[in-house]
Amino acid sequence: MSARSRHWGAAPDRPALALRNLSKVFGDVPAVDGVDLEVRQGEFITLLGPSGSGKTTTLRMIAGFTLQSGGTIEIDGVDMGHVPPYRRDVGMVFQNYALFPHMTAAENIAFPLQMRRVGRPEIKRRVADALGLVKLEGLGQRYPRQLSGGQQQRIAFARAVVFNPRLLLMDEPLGALDKKLREALQLEVMHISRQLGATVVYVTHDQDEALVMSDRIAIFSRGRIEQLGTGEDLYERPASLFVADFIGESNILRGRFEPAGDGGWLVRDPWRWQVGAAAAARASLEGGSAAALVVRPERLRIVGVDAGPGLATGVNAVDAIVRDVLYLGSMRKFELVLPDGNAAVVRQQRGGGGHEGRAGDRVRLTWAVDDGVLVADPHG
């Protein structure tokens, strides 16, 4: 495709998309409830969240299919308030592809160019380029029903990018495909988007997909953005119990927060765990409030209970009983029960010299203070 478009790569200082206090109410149910989001030019943003959290509704408002109940949408600095969908210059890939069944693959891809009154020779050239981009040269004359699911999705993708839209929206585009194909297409969609310099808003409820593809991820919950950040931000520094729970596996220790110096303690009799200064600062909780310490499974070490009281400073510990040991190739996964009855998970690299726990063993779990993330516990 011919280098970068007039839009993609233009004005890098101005956000490609800005949502401000965006909301949508159906009847009296708030589907989207005050979303703020700025997407930079060329950025790949994923909206990730459980079913019904408002991802599709947000996307439909950006595309102009649904009118927002409140807030504003700006694309390239222009307010979209009164701009109908066919003048927004936004490409969309639907989950069920939405290819026109009465047109061939090539005619489908040519459609947005015809609507823009591009000349015939140029349409021909750009359709051929787009087919090449998604590696389907030669299949242009097929009708959608003559193509496999993965091929249809590639055509839908080609159709959405062929006119160099200012923004590319995708709503679970790979949701209907099997795992293997999905993983191959994830990489392909990501690489082509980068190659084109496209600004992408992608919707999925598959967290691995989000982590693989995105520059940043917006975690949706009940119509709001719970946290916005890179995959690493979300995994290493979840801002809430919801995010900690939603992204990856986590061990959650509940208690009350007691500040001390820069850091503090999370207390749950008879245990107490030290909270690092950085973690305490991020959470900025009042003394005595219900809180939880989040520790990722690969940050925990299993030691014998008889390791004694002589724990090094900067290390926290809790006792647990091993329920199950699962061998996952290069990994070993321990499932345990904490004294309060909650479950815990530990992942160990094999050959890392860790404790050889067996089901039924009483063990001690330890972790570096800095590996614990403090979050408020809304249910505490």
Add this chain to the structure above:
Amino acid sequence: MTDSWRQPRRLLLLALGALTVFFLMAPTLVVVPMSVTASNALTFPPEGFSTRWYEKMLTDPQWSSGFVNSAQVAFLTAVLATVLGTLAALGTVRGRFPGKSAVNALVLSPLIVPVIIIAIGMFSLFVRWKISGSIAGLVLAHTALAVPFVVINVATSLRTIDRNLELAAMNLGADPVRTFRRVTLPLILPGVLAGGLFAFITSWDEVVVSIFLTTARFRTLPVEMWEQVRQVVDPTVAAVATTLLAVTTSLLLLVLVVRRQAPAR
């Protein structure tokens, strides 16, 4: 073995079905042998074989002008009803406005209101408007009767197409008119054509309203038949009836073919 006790039941069912079809079809099909009788009277069973009633039908100016008038009225009705019915279906399926169900009921009402009442109403109105006895008047009247068939066919097609296709078209830059022309219309075309054929048939064999709105100088085929049967019972009527039946049947078969052409997903 399990079929042994089913066999008599199936035979009974088959016999009942055949009997029903016979009762439904016989009165209609009886005109076919009657139209080739050699005798001068309309009789069943026919006596001898002759095609002279068909010859008479084609040469008698009254019958042939009836043919031309019927074909004209039915064609114009089909065109008008298809356009109006398609628009009405779009409005009632896609639109959102107060009183939508009332409008829908009004559009479909000619299916329910007794035709004789419609005929009397139209007659008194059309006489005042001075379009009674004209081709325009009859086309308007038949259109009112035919529109419900178009609306029902097109609305069914509209409900089965994926709404995302129209959204995709708009998203790709097509305004509402171009979305309709390039995406919606091609997808509902089988329904539109079926509706148009039904509209043609509705007008083609309509007699009640036509009796009120035609004159001796301008008659459609069914009205001509009605007039002739009341005066002289001449087997030409059977020839005309057979021809009418043949046209209607082929159009209905065409509807079936058209419906099969639903775009593959």
